[in-house]
Amino acid sequence: MGKFFAVVLTVITAVSTAIFAARVWWLPADISAHGAGIDRQLQETMLAAGVLFVLAQLGLAVFAWRSGSARGAPRTFPGGATPLVVLAIALVGAEILALTFVGSKVWAAVYERPAAPDALKIDVEAEQFAFYFRYPGPDGAFGAIHPERMSDATENFFGLDPAHDPAARDDIVVPTLTIPVNRPVALTLRAKDVGHAFYVPALRIQQDFVPGLAIPLHFTATETGKYEIVCTQLCGLGHYNMRAYVEVVPQEQFDRWLKEQATQQ
């Protein structure tokens, strides 16, 4: 029975590890300036966790294999508990230190450092079950938000008051996030009703929307293309269907697009 357990556990370990190692299912190609750090951190963690996974499972398998046919009195682990306790503290401790020193920098680069001053500022408003994006228009200023004016019926998603607020008159509100390639983008995330989240796997970026808070988020896309933005915070019955697209385009195309949008508002 011990041998059978050892064989089953070894097969489970081998198959699980092989699928990870072969990257049968893996992250989509990274298209962000900061994503390389995250990917490297993920791979280093994968390596460290993978080694511990294989060692622990195979250790258990080997001991179980041998324990079924052990003769004589049971034997204690060589050196008793101390070497294992020391090993756990040293091995896991070193891993924690290494991962934390590198990982904290990766985290800081995205979430602690403010956006570049010349970043393109875009407002994002999330609601059940859609995202809307707002560009300041030619005047470079966003109109004020009035919750009591928000209405899906009149398509006033940001609660603007163009009649009394000159800054609001040229605001551009669209359902797709269009951004120029290789230029820092600074988003401000607001939720109109309940919690939502902004997740673009290819951009290696994820952030919750919290009602009542305006949350900054910044990144730089390095590849042109069209990618899905999905909601990862449970927001109600249409949660699974809440999505938008981010279109990364060359700067000239972006300028052209923005001008077109400005004339349509």
Added chain:
Amino acid sequence: MQHDTAAPPAARHHHAPPRGFWRTHVFSVDHKVIGRQYLDLALVAVCTGMVLSWLMRLHLAWPDLPIPGLAKLSPNGAAGGVITPEYYLSLMTMHGTIMVFFVLTTAPFAGFGNYFLPIQVGAEDMAFPRINMLSFWVTLLAFLVLIASFFVADGPALSGWTAYAPLSAVGKDAGPGQGLGQTLWAVSIAIFCIAQLLGSLNFITTTLDLRTKGMSLARLPYSTWAWFITSVIGLVAFAVLLPACILLILDRVAGTSFFVPAGLVISDRLQPHAGGSPLLWQHLFWFFGHPEVYIAILPGFGIVSHILPVFARKPLLGPRAVIGSMIAIAFLSYTVWGHHMFLSGMNPFSAMLFSVPTLIITIPATIVTLLWIGTVYGAKLRFTTPALFCLGFISVFVSGGLSGFFLAQPSTDIYLHGTYFVVAHFHFVMGVAAMFGIFAATYFWFPKMFGRMMDERLGKWHFWLTFIGVYCVFMPMHYLGLAGNVRRYAAFTDDYLKPLIPVHRFITVAALFTGAAQLVFLYNLVRSRFRGAPAPANPWEATTLEWSTPSSPPPFDNFGGRPPAVAHGPDEYGVPGPTGDYVMQAAPAAGAGAVAGAGAD
């Protein structure tokens, strides 16, 4: 060694056995009856929770599949038997809530703890038997309130077992299921908290005050240590969740705004709230929620540490390190809750503050795991069903624990948060591992609880099917998470998720198969209770006090009016003893045999 007179006064609060059916079997103050009631409740809950997970898995793999009979249960949620997205979320919410509270907390902690903690410390009953009875009936009430939400007009809550505000706080405007169902959810959990607080106090007092003569803390069985430490965690954790639930109920029914800020527009209606904070709910919830993980798993630690030496026929390796690690985990469990909130909008500078203790908590967890593996080294392992489930526990705990490394780091959590990687992680580490602990405990203690053996052949079939099954169900969820597959989705309509649907189908088939394998366990459980082979007094040749009771199940006062005196540690195996390679805890001290023999009366 005059056992009777030497026993501490606290251990001898005699109460006469009850008379009549109701007092004996239903409204009993006997901790053993109460323990069994908790376990029966958990059995009903786990069957319910598993059926819900089957429905979810079927829907994820084949969204348009009509499920016979479901339309009767929910004419709105499953018209024609096809599950709607909102009903999927209700199933998911109820699955999580039932499993976490009424299975993973109720069975290994309240259930087995109630039955065996007093016996293992040599007491006649819990310190407060009436409060003990009250805590069970309050738990049952909480369960009934939760189940009632299936039958209200808009169906059960759909905001997940974490019930994030404001979705959970604003009521019907946020969609069906956010009406009465969500209120019942909050009321149920508040009631459950009260039961757990009462239970935890009882466990703590019993362990500290009712230990029999000679049962020093150093001789306390590891399972009792684990239940004791779990009670301390529970006392603090549920004391925070209870007020949080009350505040949530007030937000919903009394117009307060603890968790709802100003200016929310839901279904084009400006909400009449102002001044609350959604993050406050998250902080309160996770201050409970993360320790809850350890409430679910530490009894499993205790059960494995208790059972593994019995079948390895050698003492646990590093007992002090194991107990010390469990205490360290308990303390650290209160410093890590923010790792659920790296991306929540909480101050990003606080991320490392929560990340580092989370990573540090893997050190005591690794110590315990290595010591278990070290205990298997050089053992003459008896491969019984409980022993196999202990080995399985170690394996799945390793698998689930290691994926924690990815989620404990804010940098990697950016990508993996909210994906199936998280689902894989917590199902392995607190779901499957805790279930393996429950199975090991059931097969191990069944002979004591019912005086009959469970069928070993069926037990082994159950183990192998379950062990392979859970890996087929939960290992692929890591791959889905790496591919960016978002959790809590009722269907996968995004372009990048569509290619992953075959993986979901594989998981669904594996889940149905693994679930069906549990019928072997159920059959074994029911059959053995009435037809199992009569159990010897000490079938596993174990040493702790539950195997020193005069009968199986033990009499009303556990030791037949003669509380034992303890002279040995909990796991003296692999040593020459009077009846084999072990020495019972209640055996007389070495060299005192003649004296003890004379004084036993």
